[in-house]
Amino acid sequence: MQITGGTKQKFIIEHALDIGKFKFFSNMVVGEFYEGVHVTHENASEPIRIAQQLYGATEPIVYISHRLNSYSMDPVGYGKTVKMFPNFIGFAIVSQNRYRRMLASLEKLFIKKPIGVFHDLDSAFLWAEGLLEKHSATHF
Template sequence: MEIIPSTTQQLIAKHKLNIGTFLFYTNIVVGEFDEGVHVTKENAIEPIYLCQKIYGDYKPIIYISHRLNSYSADTMGYKEVIEMFPNFKGFAIVSNNKYRRMLVTLEKLFIAKPIGVFDNIDSAFSWAEKVLEKGS
């Protein structure tokens, strides 16, 4: 996975982990989970640790879920994971699949931050930069 956003975001690091690939930009993390993975708080510890290591507790960040593959997630752990990031400012979902985009309705119940839904990654990056500018 290589993404070159048409924004000011610069790629800082790229990590291929057991559950997927994560790209760390200036203020944006793009996660692409592998096909068939069931994401839980427990198996997401490694990317969570990387986020904390790279961004600390103060640098504002947006998470973009790049949903190219089919996978499942334990939504019950969302709130706890988000509480680990006082600097988390928003969440974007990118998918060409309308059913995957519809899952946002459920995810909004667990994420009390701005959420954007997009069918392409450039739109998600543009939205994320606007959210970061507002300081939400």
């Protein structure tokens, strides 16, 4: 994963889990699920627990789903998963695949947070930083 766009986000740590790799930044988590994985509320709970340990319950976080691989998701678990992390303020989807970007419209039905869909990580980071700035301006 290469971020070139002068982000303000500081890299903290990367965790390689059974379902994928997760990179934790100051206020963002970038997840890359492995090929063929079926993502459920249960197996998505592990990276959320790591995020809870790193960020606590008040630090605003944006999740960026870097969709390099083909995998399936159980959308029914979205609501439960989002509730586990109350300081989650937005969700970005990055994919070169047009079909995967179109699926984002379905995800908007399950995630009641701002969602951005992008072709590259730099654009997702810029959008997420704007969302974080807007959030901090209204929640100082």
